[in-house]
Amino acid sequence: MTPLEAHSLHRFYRRGGTEIPALLDVSLTCRAGEMVAVTGPSGSGKSTLLSLLAGLDDPDGGSVRVAGELLSHRTPAAAARLRARHIGVLTQNSSLFAHLSVRENVRFAAALSRAGGPSPDDLLDALGLRDVRRATPRTLSGGETARAGLAVALAGAPTVLLADEPTAEVSTDEERSILDLLGEWRPPTGATVVVTHSAAVAEHADRVLHLVDGRIA
């Protein structure tokens, strides 16, 4: 099974009377277990690509398949089901609910997926979050926030892990630790796609996709 396939993606935005070509003919096929880093200057289309791969936005041309199933241009309910089952997203400032503890956040993500992933407590232990499992997100350090976001993204045993600048807000030491955890915990038969400006993260990937002006350079 190919975990993630994007075929000839195009995305145009409109601002006033102007059409902005954010993504032009971008294709990406990930092998099982592969980690791909997406790099490129600001405005090159990295976040746009990640939104399309996550099924949070639809392309104007082309398609995305996850675990063989079409993700693009589905009904909102069908796309939400596919996302919950197959996709884990890790964003820069993390997708943690502020009023839930770290543990409750991870349990909630696991319950949504229904995929039978790792036990939330095992995941928290493995990611070094045992001592802060009862803490709420705003009391965490930058590194703890990044690791808690990773725990939430992994809780549903996703086929595809998508990360947007996961180490942008952390120290170099913490970045190394998060990269080690990503290496250890990334979907073993799925795909990991990481948008990054960090050379260390790009070096960690199996392959780098470099975007310039919405195209693969």
Ligand SMILES: Nc1ncnc2c1ncn2[C@@H]1O[C@H](COP(=O)(O)OP(=O)(O)OP(=O)(O)O)[C@@H](O)[C@H]1O
């Ligand atoms: N909602 C939107 N409406 C209009 N234009 C947009 C929208 N989102 C992105 N763009 C434009 O599309 C292009 C690609 O943006 P995108 O955010 O994907 O780039 P990026 O590589 O992620 O940039 P950065 O590294 O700064 O986050 C840019 O020209 C941006 O201004």
